[in-house]
Amino acid sequence: MGDIVRLVEEAQSREAPVQRLADKVSFLLLQLHLVYFVMMVFNVSGEAETNKLVPRCFAILEGS
Numbered sequence: 001m002g003d004i005v006r007l008v009e010e011a012q013s014r015e016a017p018v019q020r021l022a023d024k025v026s027f028l029l030l031q032l033h034l035v036y037f038v039m040m041v042f043n044v045s046g047e048a049e050t051n052k053l054v055p056r057c058f059a060i061l062e063g064s
Contacts, residue, residue, distance in 0.1 A: 035060050 035057045042053050 031061055 038057055038060060039053060042056075
């Protein structure tokens, strides 16, 4: 019985490889939405100059 408990505790303490992939994908989607939001804010505010907007969007993506 002790072996079963130990195996279950080990299995629950580790993160499945599929879960790690899902975390990375969801984080990437969050970043892309953030970049899109920043671009929309700059477009609405009238400061959508490419020389300012693109580096800021890349800075968001590089921050992770």
